[in-house]
Amino acid sequence: MHVVVCIKQVPDSSQIRVHPVTNTIMRQGVPAVINPHDLVALEEALRLKDRLNARVTVLSMGPKMAADALKKCIAYGADEAILITDSVFAGSDTLATSFALASTIRRIGQDHSVDMVFCGKQTIDGDTAQVGPGIARRLGFEQLTYVARIEKIDPAAREIVVHRRAEGGVQVLQSRLPCLITMIEGSNTLRFASMDDMFRAARYDVIEWNHKAAGIEAPERCGLKGSPTAVKKVFAPPQRSTKAEMIDATKATPCEAADTLLAKLFASHPALEKEMVR
Amino acid sequence: MSAKTSQTAPHGLEDWRGVWVNVELERGRVHPVSWELLGEGRKLADQLGVALSAVVIGADDSATDAACAEAAFYGADSVYVVRHPVLAHYRTDPYTKALTQLVGRYKPEILLLGATTLGRDLAGAVATTLATGLTADCTELRIDSETRSLAATRPTFGGSLLCTIHTLNCRPQMATVRPRVMAMPARDTQRTGQVIQETVALSEDDIATKILTFIPDAAAEEAQLAYADIVVAGGRGLGGPANFQHVKELARLLGGDYGGSRPVAQAGWIGLDRQIGQTGKTIRPKLYIAAGISGAVQHRVGVEGADVIVAINSDPNAPIFGFATYGIVGDAVRILPALTEALRARLPTRAEAI
Numbered sequence: 217m218h219v220v221v222c223i224k225q226v227p228d229s230s231q232i233r234v235h236p237v238t239n240t241i242m243r244q245g246v247p248a249v250i251n252p253h254d255l256v257a258l259e260e261a262l263r264l265k266d267r268l269n270a271r272v273t274v275l276s277m278g279p280k281m282a283a284d285a286l287k288k289c290i291a292y293g294a295d296e297a298i299l300i301t302d303s304v305f306a307g308s309d310t311l312a313t314s315f316a317l318a319s320t321i322r323r324i325g326q327d328h329s330v331d332m333v334f335c336g337k338q339t340i341d342g343d344t345a346q347v348g349p350g351i352a353r354r355l356g357f358e359q360l361t362y363v364a365r366i367e368k369i370d371p372a373a374r375e376i377v378v379h380r381r382a383e384g385g386v387q388v389l390q391s392r393l394p395c396l397i398t399m400i401e402g403s404n405t406l407r408f409a410s411m412d413d414m415f416r417a418a419r420y421d422v423i424e425w426n427h428k429a430a431g432i433e434a435p436e437r438c439g440l441k442g443s444p445t446a447v448k449k450v451f452a453p454p455q456r457s458t459k460a461e462m463i464d465a466t467k468a469t470p471c472e473a474a475d476t477l478l479a480k481l482f483a484s485h486p487a488l489e490k491e492m493v494r
Numbered sequence: 495m496s497a498k499t500s501q502t503a504p505h506g507l508e509d510w511r512g513v514w515v516n517v518e519l520e521r522g523r524v525h526p527v528s529w530e531l532l533g534e535g536r537k538l539a540d541q542l543g544v545a546l547s548a549v550v551i552g553a554d555d556s557a558t559d560a561a562c563a564e565a566a567f568y569g570a571d572s573v574y575v576v577r578h579p580v581l582a583h584y585r586t587d588p589y590t591k592a593l594t595q596l597v598g599r600y601k602p603e604i605l606l607l608g609a610t611t612l613g614r615d616l617a618g619a620v621a622t623t624l625a626t627g628l629t630a631d632c633t634e635l636r637i638d639s640e641t642r643s644l645a646a647t648r649p650t651f652g653g654s655l656l657c658t659i660h661t662l663n664c665r666p667q668m669a670t671v672r673p674r675v676m677a678m679p680a681r682d683t684q685r686t687g688q689v690i691q692e693t694v695a696l697s698e699d700d701i702a703t704k705i706l707t708f709i710p711d712a713a714a715e716e717a718q719l720a721y722a723d724i725v726v727a728g729g730r731g732l733g734g735p736a737n738f739q740h741v742k743e744l745a746r747l748l749g750g751d752y753g754g755s756r757p758v759a760q761a762g763w764i765g766l767d768r769q770i771g772q773t774g775k776t777i778r779p780k781l782y783i784a785a786g787i788s789g790a791v792q793h794r795v796g797v798e799g800a801d802v803i804v805a806i807n808s809d810p811n812a813p814i815f816g817f818a819t820y821g822i823v824g825d826a827v828r829i830l831p832a833l834t835e836a837l838r839a840r841l842p843t844r845a846e847a848i
Contacts, residue, residue, distance in 0.1 A: 229652035229792075310630075314622060341651055343773070344630035349586075349618025358702055359586045361615045377706065382584065383520050383612050385710040389585075391703040402766055444627035444664040448645065450657045453795065460805060460815045465824025470832035473822050477804065478836055480820060485802055488781055491723060492748050492841055 217270035217371050218328045219261045220321055221294070222351070223254040225278055225285040226341040234452050250285045253336025256399040259406045260366065261334050262293050268371060270331075271295050273324060277305055277316055283422040291409040291417035298324065302426040307440035310342070314350025316430070316438050321355060323431030331371065333396040337362060345398070352396035360391055361398045507603075510665035513539040514574075514602040516593065517550045517565055518612055520584055521708070522557035526678065526721065527608035529568040531671060533679030534635055535606055536569040538644070541637045545571040547602065548687070551592050553582035566687030568679055573689045574600070578696045583705050584612050590619040592694045597624060599692075602666050604644050606635075609670035621668050627661030628668040633675050633795070643667065653772035653795040674720045674778040674799060719768060724750030725779040725800075727770055728758060729793075731786020731807055731826050735763040740830035741785060747834055747841075750779070755787045771796035783833075785826035789814025806830070 227246045235242050250258075264270040273296040274289040276282050286297035300320050308316065321330055333355070338345035345361070352359035360378050364386065368377040374393040379386050381400055409417075427435050436442060461480065465473035482489045515535045518525040532548060539546035548565035552558040554577040562573045576592040593616065597605060605620075607613040609631045621628035634647040638660065644667040647658045661667040719725065726748070728741040738754070745752035752768065759769035770777055772792040782800035787793060789805065789812055797803065798817060805818035806826045815821040822829055 232651050232654050234654050310628065311622065311625065345614045346618040346628055346630060349615060350622040353619050353622035359615070359619060362611045381611055383525060383610055385708050387708055388706040389703055390706050444661050445629060445659050446662060448658045448660050450655055453656050453791065460818040460821030462815065463820065463822045465822050465829055470824065470828040471836065473824055473829055474832040474836040477820060477822060477833065478840060488802065491780060
C-alpha cells in the first residue's frame, strides 16, 4: 500500500488582519500552519501505516518555505515528503493546482504505485474543496469526499468501505482502489510526534521538484496560464450599514435590560412578535 | 489577468448560451438551495437576455417529476431531466457523466450548483472534466456588462476579504453558492416550463462505487439551522458548555434553532453542524440573537443576511455591535435567562389576545 497525502501550508486565517487603507492581507507576523483539515487526512494515512504497513508520502505545492510544513509531517511519521516548487506554479487556481498535483502523483506512482490519495476536505485560506475532486478526476481515481470514517479496507481485494457525510445523512459506500479521499474534521485526532520521528525529521531533507522533475511536460497548464479563473478585484467586505442601538445593562438589572430590549424590538418589528406567538 | 484580455475572448464562446441551475434531488427531496439558485439564475438570464434552465438528475420516479414541475414554479423556462435507476442516490461518477454530457450537448454559458456536500463534490468533478473555471461559495453573482461574463464574488481568507472572480476564456462559467446566501424566490404555480427528457447511457456495472446503506440523520440531529426563522447562538463569552443551556432554552421557547461560533464548535460545546459562519453555516433568520459572540469577520459573513440581529456581549467594543441591530452590553449568562423569562411572560398574553 502506498498512500499520498496532499497538504498545504496556509496562513493561520484566525490571525489574519486586513490593512484598513489598502484592503490587502497583512501577512507580517501571521504564522504559517499546515491546513488543519489536512492533518485529519495525514492521521488517517498514518493509521493505514500502523495497520497495513502502508508507505506514506506527503506532497505539497508551494514556495520553498512550505518544506517546513512537510518536515513536520515526517515528524508525525510520514515516510517521504515531496515539495513541488517552481515559478510556473505561481497564480494557480484550483484547476491548475489539481493538474500539477495529479501530474506529480502520477510521477510518484512510477516509483511506488499509488493506491490512495488523501486530502483535507478544504483549505482554510481558499475554502473551495475543489482540489481533491480535481485530482481524483485527472487520475481516474474513485472520488470519495467528506469521509468521516474508513470502515474497512482490503488492499488485496482492492476494496474499501467508507462513511461519507451527505445531505441529510451518512452514505456507507463500498468502492475500489485506487481512490481519493477527502476527510472531514472530527474524524480523528492527530497523534503526537514520536522522539524517533522527530529526530528523523530533523535530519530529513525534503525532496524538492521543479515542474520537470515532477513530470509536468505542459507547464502552460500550470500557474496563471493554466487557470481559467482570474481574480479581478479584492476588497474588504462592506459593513452592514446599521450601528447597533445600544442598551447598557451594566447599570441595569438583567430583567430591566431584557424588558428594554423587547420593548424596542417589538415596537420597531411588530411582525416578529407575531412570529413568536405562531 | 488584465481587463484587456477579456476583449479578445477566444472564438467559439458565443456558441455558449443560457443559464443553468443544477437541481439537487436526494432521496426524493430537493434541497431548497436549488430554488434559491433559480431565483438568482433568473436575474442573470434576464440580464443576458437568455433562457434559464434547470437540470434534474434523479431516479425514474414521481419525485423526479415533482422536481421538474417545481423547477418551473421557481422560474425555470425549461427543465432538462435525466432519469435512471442508477441515479436514485448521489454518486460522483454517474452524476458527473450525466451533467457533463448535457453541458456538452446544450452549451450553457453559466452553470450554478449549491455549495452543499453534493454540489461541491459534483461541481469539482464536472469542472475538471470540462476543464473550466469554478468559483466556490459565491456570495454575489453579477453579469459584467462589458464582457458579458459572470462576475462571481466570494469570501476568501476565512471571510476577511472578498474577491471577484471571472472565467473569461472557458465555458461554462461555473459557480457554487451556499444555502441561504441568496433569497428564496416566490413560488408561482401558474408558471410552466418545457420539460425535456434526456438520455445518458448509464449502467450500474460501470459504476465502481456502490451505496451499501444510507443512515439518515435522526430528526433531532438534523439541524435545520440554515432555514430557521429565529436563531439563538452562543460564543466563548458564555464561559463554558454548561451555560449553553441558556441558548437552547431561549431557542426552544421561540420555536427557533440554536448554533454557535467557531471556537465553541471546535471546543465541542455544540456539534460541528451547528457552527455558524464562513466555515460553518450561513443563516438568514428573521431574528438572530448572538450571546457572548464577539463577531469576528468569519462570523459576520454567516449572519449578515439576518433581518434583525440582537447582540449580547460584555465588551462594549466587540465588533458585533458594529453590525447588530440592537446591542446589550452585559453578561450573556445573566441576560439570556432574563430574556427567556421576559418573553415567557409576554408571549402567552399576546397569544390570548389574538
